[in-house]
Amino acid sequence: MPDRPPRRSDATRTAILAAARERFASDGYERATIRAIAKDARIDPSMVMRYYGSKEGLFDAVLDVDLRIPNPRELQRQTVGETLVSHFLTLWEENNDALTAMLRVSVTNPAGAERLQGIFRDQILPVARHVCPDPEQAPARAGLTASQVLGMALTRYVLKFPPVAALAREEIVAWLAPTLQRYLTAPHP
Amino acid sequence: MPDRPPRRSDATRTAILAAARERFASDGYERATIRAIAKDARIDPSMVMRYYGSKEGLFDAVLDVDLRIPNPRELQRQTVGETLVSHFLTLWEENNDALTAMLRVSVTNPAGAERLQGIFRDQILPVARHVCPDPEQAPARAGLTASQVLGMALTRYVLKFPPVAALAREEIVAWLAPTLQRYLTAPHP
DNA sequence: AATGTAGGCCAACATCCGTTGACAGTCCAG
């Protein structure tokens, strides 16, 4: 896309987006009202409509994060588990609000669910195809991997179970890496 | 509680409850409107209020499921992983709508999240305390276990990722049992 | 048969939501 000239309203745009990220992340799609977001951003609700078209357009803008999918070719088959856990933890810490919002909304909104499914189809499935023994098992193995990764995200960042939220990053890597390694590369039990 | 005499309205009550379970499970708390639930049950919205007091009261009634927590004393330390996976799969299959509703709502509604947290505190934590090597590590180990169990429930029953939803029950047990076994009993990595 | 009570429906209320359009100030190009 072409570089757009800087506009006088850019500050307002980003203020809206920041407020929307927080509201969607903490309240979910339905409870995050445009009026509340506008109040947080200290502007009128109608501005949200002008700049993002609709509530759904605003939500789309919130979800527009760069996932920096790791290139499967660069993965070592021996360390794929650790690499994946580490990648996703970093990703989540850097885009906490946006990803929490996506997970929170996906659980209620079918469109969000499809989006999340697309992400994992594009992220984990290629990795599974590249490292797992039998290509036919790749979808199942990718699914198991997703279940553990999303389960960690759910309990740590959304539900905030105290013992899980309190875990140090290295501890999570140490515990989950062998799990993902087994799901992706161990022989079918 | 004392046995209440059967009432002429019992059929209506259960019809409302059944419709509510389905709606809450498939739409979440906000989108499951009392009007829609009443329409499914073929009665007037005001009846819901009469019998369950409010939308929240109705939701509470939906969540009132018997979890049949396994007695930690009867668990074999060697097979606790398999026992747990099997228990939760059965539980979820028998109360699919109610548990899906709880998970779906917990992600948006703080009260639901607390309820879910309470369940895992009462279900998994005692088990962890009983089987894990160092009692101090019990909360963290229980949390990791919860992350995998809830992650499976999320991807299989809520998001319905095709490869995960297609897995056979025995396959899930075979894949997850070693994971839980390690989270609960293996030495700290 | 008379009467009280519980079951059920209907219409309405108050509130909140996303969204729209008219209007006023501000900046910049000509």
Next chain:
DNA sequence: CTGGACTGTCAACGGATGTTGGCCTACATT
């Protein structure tokens, strides 16, 4: 200096939602 585009506010609309109270009917008890 002037016109037009941009930024922002205000008030309102149409619709949906949870909830309430009044009213009619049917049953059970006396």
